[in-house]
Amino acid sequence: MQLQQVIIAHKAGNPLSQRWAQTCAKQLERRDCKVLLGPSGAKDNPYPVFLASATQPIDLAIVLGGDGTALSAARNLAEEGIPILAINVGGHLGFLTEPFELFRETEGVWDRLRDDRFAVLRRMMLQAALYESNRRDLPAVSDRYLALNEMCVKPAAPDRMITSNLEVEVDGEMVDCYHGDGLLVSTPTGSTCYNASANGPIMHMGLEAISVAPICPLSLSSRPIIIPPRSVVSIWPLEDPDLHTKLWMDGVLATSIWPGQRVDVRMADCQAKFIVLRENYSYYQTLREKLRWAGALAQYSDYPQNGTLN
Structure with a gap:
């Protein structure tokens, strides 16, 4: 993936999300990437301005927030075919987002994106x-x-x-x-x-x-x-x-x-296109963790068929 022009949208009113957005913008700009940065929330929709002011095709949208922030990005960017990297920063349940732990080493994330070491999940x-x-x-x-x-x-x-x-x-x-x-x-x-x-x-x-x-x-x-x-x-x-x-x-x-x-x-x-960084992504694991199935906090390795449940 080329990173020549990138959108960074952070959850409006969330200081943690905003700080990480600013950090990402500085890192990408040092890599000669043009960044369009702004808040996204119930009263903030930056995407029409982003799309109107883009001087070249947008390669990626980095969305820092929760599921609501990711949903807004999908509604506004799906028609343009822009892939979305949604990270759970300041969010809650996080069904649509990648875990923040995979994003802490952001310089490594930019290298992975540049080298196409990720998957793309298309959603109806x-x-x-x-x-x-x-x-x-x-x-x-x-x-x-x-x-x-x-x-x-x-x-x-x-x-x-x-x-x-x-x-x-x-x-x-x-x-x-x-x-x-x-x-x-x-x-x-x-x-x-x-x-x-x-x-x-x-x-x-x-x-x-x-x-x-x-x-x-x-x-x-x-x-x-x-x-x-x-x-x-x-x-x-x-x-x-x-x-x-x-x-x-x-x-x-x-x-x-x-x-x-x-x-x-x-x-x-x-379709909405979401970038997946997890190498062991599992839909059923997402259901178990987010919906608290199979004994709420029990881990897959703890199930009887995979060992002894203590």
């Missing part, structure tokens, strides 16, 4: 847009929104909890009318996040599939389903005269939905 994404009426030949009336984890349709109001009524079609065929807190349309990557909290299925990240899961449905017969990746999920908010229903992408507000509009969610035509 979703795209969504709003449409008027039930005609399928009309163009979208909104921007296209991208998400790595999930698209969510649910109401939001400052003064009360609102129950939503959402009619759902898959490829033009009626599936169900969900009455509850909302609806999640998730990728395999997002299946371990909000989707899992809503009792949706966990899908291996190597799959291409879409999960549709109701959030706290009032009917016990409303169940999550997994559908093929090329399916189009159409969601119609019903009975919403006060315009409370909104579309959320990875937990970030995308847009409000007007009466008569539908949301179409489908697999995006781009």
Whole structure:
């Protein structure tokens, strides 16, 4: 990999992340690399400025933070095909990030990147847009929104909890009318996040599939389903005269939905590319460690089939 122009985004409001970002910038600049540096957070999106001010192709995005910082990078950089090296600096769970221990010797990391000693993990994404009426030949009336984890349709109001009524079609065929807190349309990557909290299925990240899961449905017969990746999920908010229903992408507000509009969610035509530094990367190890499976803190080497469990 060439390191001629690099993005460094750090978690906004986190001093540790910012210090490491500045250290990385100085090291890369000494290697004749042009660096675009800035904070990323709920009120800070540096990527449009980064992309507009780049004087040459961007080789890499270094993202220092947690999963939320990595999700923002994926939404903004996937269309450009820019690989992301996400490091857990100041984050919490860290499903999408590389452990900080692999990043302490940063000069060695730059050598590994230069010598192509890493793997690239491609992750499926979703795209969504709003449409008027039930005609399928009309163009979208909104921007296209991208998400790595999930698209969510649910109401939001400052003064009360609102129950939503959402009619759902898959490829033009009626599936169900969900009455509850909302609806999640998730990728395999997002299946371990909000989707899992809503009792949706966990899908291996190597799959291409879409999960549709109701959030706290009032009917016990409303169940999550997994559908093929090329399916189009159409969601119609019903009975919403006060315009409370909104579309959320990875937990970030995308847009409000007007009466008569539908949301179409489908697999995006781009993928997020994450750099993996771990030589022994295992998806199941990630599940065990992050979700505290198999006895919470038990190590794989402690399992009975690999020895004696004390």
